[in-house]
C-alpha cells in the first residue's frame with residue numbers, strides 16, 4: 001500500500017462523522033456558485049445554506065470562505081470571458097463582492113442565521129498583530145451566532161502579497177480559528193493517484209494520513225503542467241491545515257447539498273490532522289517568537305495562571321520592555337522565573353497604566369474598554385520548564 005494512504009472510506013470506518021466536528025470551515029469555489037452565463041446559482045446556494053443550518057443544529061461553528069466575487073463581478077460589469085488585467089479583476093471583485101455577501105446573507109437568513117462579511121489580505125493572517133485582531137473579530141462573530149462569510153480582499157491585494165487562491169486562505173482561516181475540520185468543495189471528489197486529466201483511470205484516494213512526497217506527486221509534481229492551481233493548491237492547503245491539527249476533506253460540491261451528500265456516503269478524500277489545533281497555536285506562541293516584554297506577577301496571579309486562568313491586570317506587578325498589542329511577552333513569577341509566554345492584549349504603555357488595577361477600572365484609566373485580560377488564556381502557554389531569562 002502507498003505510504004500515507006489507506007483504502008477504506010473514512011466516513012464509513014470509524015472516522016468521526018462530519019456532524020461530530022465542532023468548528024468547520026467550508027471553502028466554496030467560484031464555479032459552484034457562479035454560472036458564467038447566468039450569474040449566481042441560487043438553487044445551489046439555497047441547498048448549501050440548508051447544509052450549513054444542518055451543521056449548526058448539530059452544534060458546530062461554521063465559517064464560510066467563499067470565492068465568486070470576481071466571477072460574479074465580471075458578469076455584472078460585462079467584462080466578457082477572456083483574461084482580465086489586474087485592475088479589471090480588482091474592479092470585478094469590488095462589484096461582485098457586494099452581490100456575493102448579500103446572496104449569502106439572504107440564503108442563510110432563510111434559516112434564521114446571521115452573517116458577517118470578513119475580507120482578509122495575506123498580511124492579516126501572517127503578521128501576528130493583525131492575525132490576533134482578525135482572530136478576535138471572527139471569534140466574536142462566531143460567539144454572537146453569526147456565520148462569517150470570508151474572502152480575500154481582492155480589491156486591494158496586489159499580486160506579490162496575495163493568496164490568489166481561496167484554498168490556502170481557507171486553510172489559514174481554519175487553523176487561525178482553531179478549527180477541527182476544513183472542507184474544500186470544488187469540482188472534483190478528492191485526490192486521485194494521478195491527475196485525472198492525464199490519466200482518466202487513476203485511482204481515487206479516500207484517506208490520507210500524512211501528506212508525503214508521494215501524495216504531493218499525485219497532485220501533480222512541481223515539473224508537471226498540472227502543478228499550478230487545482231489539486232496543487234488543495235494539497236498545499238492540506239499541509240497548512242493538517243500540520244496545525246485541522247482535518248481536511250476534499251469533496252465534490254457540484255450536486256445540491258454537498259455536505260449532506262458526503263455524510264450519506266458520497267466519495268471524498270479525508271486528510272487526517274497531525275495534532276490538536278490548540279497545541280499548534282500554542283506551539284507557535286511558545287516556540288517561534290522572541291518575547292518583546294516581560295510581565296512580573298504577584299503570587300495570586302501565578303496561582304491563577306497555573307490553574308488555567310487568564311492573566312488579569314490586577315495581578316501584574318511590573319511591566320518591562322516596549323511591546324504592541326499582540327506581541328509576545330514573557331510572564332515571570334516574583335523571583336524572576338519565566339512561568340509562561342503569551343500574546344499581550346495591551347501595548348506596554350497601557351499595560352503599565354492598568355497593571356495592579358481591577359478590570360472594571362480599565363476604561364477610566366486608559367479611556368477605552370478593551371479586553372478584560374492582560375493576556376487571555378487562549379493566547380497563553382504555561383511553561384515552567386523554560387530557563388530563566390537573564391535580567
Ligand code: GLU
Nearest residue numbers: 067068069070071165166
Ligand atoms: N477571491 C477570489 C474571488 O472571490 C477567488 C479566489 C479563488 O477562487 O481561489 O473571486
